[in-house]
Amino acid sequence: MDIDGIISAIVIGIVIGVLGRLVVPGRQRIGVLWTIGVGILAALIGSWVAAAFDVADTNGVDWVEWLIQIGLAALGVAALDRSRSRPRR
Template sequence: MLGGIWGIITTIIVGLILGVIGRMLAPGKQKIPMWLTIVVGIIAAFIGNWLAGVFGIRDTPGIDWWRHVFQVAAAVVGVIAAAAAYPKITGGRTTPKS
């Protein structure tokens, strides 16, 4: 039980970190909410892991730098896509209704 909860917590933390890095590296200002940044980061982590596996470098001795490069690249692309799509989905609003 505790392992499952810890897995969820670490996934959210990694998603937050990757999403924030993606926001910092993406060009321009991204008007998306923090929850969407976290979701993009979580998805980017999975995509980065998958790409590292495709290239045969998912598990290496030491720090998996290439896996992290793929994750950050996926986060940047994801933030750019989310920033472009979010206003269209919300009808032009970039902030939630009060």
């Protein structure tokens, strides 16, 4: 992966992470860096899932791929928030 691919993955990850965080209701107790990390991971996994179902490369905007990525980011943000909000003993 070249530098353009890395930069675009980070930018797309930021967008996906923020959109995923907006989908989850309520206040999330995770930071910006965790949101970006979840977004990057969701973007990569979502691209792989979309390619596996052959909906990744279409003419125009890949809406199905975006929805998969945002859904995965929302799941990731919710799971990370749930794991961090447990009471400490």
